[in-house]
Amino acid sequence: MQILIRPGDELPIYRQIMSQITEALAVGRLQPGEKLPSHRELAEELVIAPLTVKKAYDELESLGFLETQRGRGTFVCSRLPKLKMADQREQIEAAARKLLSLAYMVGVDLGGVVEILRKAEDELLHGSHSAASRAAG
Template identity: 45%
Template structure:
């Protein structure tokens, strides 16, 4: 499990862990039933206190992402499909928000952006053609 902590972004460390585990589950990189690293192991790996990992795992368990088996470890819950859809949607919505904010700063309209997205999508799909997006202002 690859988790990266950023000390400069203002997001609490436990929250970064929660968000990244949710992403790993939503993307299918962590499968239902798969075991997460033990608390002490992950704490050493991330160079944080075990209490930080406990807080993250507790939040993940209360939201249904993982379940803990006392003495056995922490495992990805079987209810992944619903979580995956919600989490995938949240991730994409965040990226859309950032794109729209940047597009606004660069004086692109929503229609311009939609045309460019369709063009890029067509370029990625073999056998599909699309008209070039005319977005010059």
């Protein structure tokens, strides 16, 4: 469960945990049915308050990504949820706009962006070359 926390970050800690878990899910580094560390365990590992990890787990559970089995632990759901179509489109478009704006501001064109995406894909799929940057999502 390689998770990296940046305490002072703009993104709240529990959100950092959530987005890193969903990234791992999207990419297949976490498999359906797989068991996660207990929130206390993970909290100790990350040196943060247990409640904070629990909040991340709870949110992910209410979104349908995780499920907890009393006394056994927390697991990745076997059937991952599909977001509502409207939300999907909107979120992806927003992310696309943001990426484009950033690129434009540095003078990178669409071709360059695609190049960057290729590298990011490679990184996401085959391990974490730059662990530090993983907390940024």
